[in-house]
Amino acid sequence: MYHGRSTGKGPTTPMQMYQQPPRLLIVQIALPSWADTCSNLCEALQNFFSLACSLMGPSRMSLFSLYVVQNQHECILPFVQVKGNFVRLKACISELRMLQREGCFRPHSSSLHLAVQDGLQQFKQYSRHVTTGASLSFTSLEITVLTSQPGKKVVKQLEEGLKDTDLVRVRRLQVVEITKGDLEYMDSVSPAEEPSSDESSILGTDIDLQTIDNDVVSMEIFFKAWLHNSGTDQEHIHLLLPSRCFSNISKSRDDSMCLKCDLQERLLSPSLLPGTADGSLRMDDPKGDFSTLYQMASQSSASPYKLRVIKALNSSGICESLIYGLPFILRPTSCWQLDWDELETNQQHFHALCHSLLKREWLLLAKGEPLSRGHSLRQPASTFYVIVPSRSPTLLVKAVATRELMLPSPFPLLPEDPPDDSLKIVESLLDSLELEPSYNPLQAWSHLYSHLSSTFIKPQGRLHPSWESQALRKAGQLQTNRVRATVAPLPMTPTPGRAPQMPAASKSSSEAFFWPSQEEVGEENEEEYS
Secondary structure (H helix, E strand, C coil), X not given: CCCCCCCCCCCCCHHHHHCECCEEEEEECCXXXXXXXXXXXXXXXXXXXXXXXXXXXXXXXXXXXXXXXXXXXXXXXXXXXXXXCHHHHHHHHHHHHCCCCCCCCCCCCHHHHHHHHHHHHHHHXXXXXXXXXXXXXXXXXXXXXXXXXXXXXXXXXXXXXXXXXXXXXXXXXXXXXXXXXXXXXXXXXXXXXCCCCCCCEECCCCEEEEEEECCHHHHHHHHHHHHCCCCCCCCCEEEEEEHHHCCCCCCCCCCEEEEEEEEXXXXXXXXXXXXXXXXXXXXXXXXXXXXXXXXXXXXXXXXXXXXXXXXXEECCXXXXXXXXXXXXXXXXXXXXXXXXXXXXXXXXXXXXXXXXXXXXXXXXXXXXXXXXXXXXXXXXXXXXXXXXXXXXXXXXXXXXXXXXXXXXXXXXXXXXXXXXXXXXXXXXXXXXXXXXXXXXXXXXXXXXXXXXXXXXXXXXXCCCHHHHHHHHHHHHHHHHCCCCCCXXXXXXXXXXXXXXXXXXXXXXXXXXXXXXXXXXXXXXCCCCCC
């Protein structure tokens, strides 16, 4: 099995805590459905990459490549580093947007698996030619096939075409079927929940099958899952509960029951995006560390970060004004280094905890145990967290204030009987508001995507007018020129009775193939790897 488990060894490093594996996206174009899909897909991709390319801190997404499959396969974007490369990615999306939307053709059944083989070959070549830092590892690739064709049919085509292909470098192969749907159902659904492997259909093979609706928001949510930490080399958090609260459970050395959990972000921190918060507060800057749970877990590479439960609270027993920072999600670990029995038992205990807390209407108060102090004589500060159960089943973790952080709050109690005149005025104002049963973030649009996209085309700093015009011309040239690769794609399988054709990606004689160097990503002049 080559999906869902990393082949790497050793503890999780802070960089690995953020980084996703390289990704290859293959878009299978079928007419006439492409006319209904193209606009939504391109908008979703551009919105997603405006975020992914703007995020400060360690790179969450290393490499990306895009293929299209019509009557033949074509590489329209060879592997490039995502961070800081929005201009190139936007040019690629523009090219995707201009592909044929009407007419008809006979797709070759071999084109899809040839695109997979070609992309895998490109990835292997890139891994050999590009020198990477010690903290980055391009050892495995995730491949996603996006199609409007029946998903099971596409899976069977891939199974047949790839049965003799060495897929040891493929971490996961996924077929995503785009189906017709509307956005109304999203009003009652959490917008950022990633479909679990249990919800996806596994067709008795190593190819995952998933469906998404043909709308921009659904596609955005799918692509944003690529920003989640997917490392499985080590669990992130140990949640320690006093063993006297449980029966028939084996005790550990410190007389606590240990639930092994993975940590997932619930939101993207605005502090990581330019122009949305104080730019001095950055998660990649040790001086800007604001001690969030995610940072503590990412810094704990020798052993998982520990949260020790110290008390239970009534679900209404905490004031919202005492909660600060971003919320995070805990779920049972999927660490590949644990045996299956331990993984299953851990998951069962985790689900039982969620169920029991919901039944009792309890929250948990936990204390973050300081990381190893080594030879330091300073007493490290602790952070306290409140843990909220969910029906997902997951646990929501929020940091809560301690005595040292509290500021005076000398406010009297609210008067029981406000003046009648004021009460009538305010009541009439409130009656004019539209009442919603709950907050739906999908209906609150801050124009962040357009803001981030505009930051890439504006010149940095104050330039001389002639320099500014040159910079804008360079940006325009990068948008209109296709990014090129060094490795020629696999030759097309000739149709019987017809002469062999040149690969689609190399039909233009004016296009050379080269990889961008790491130091000059996004520059017009690039180092060529032969």
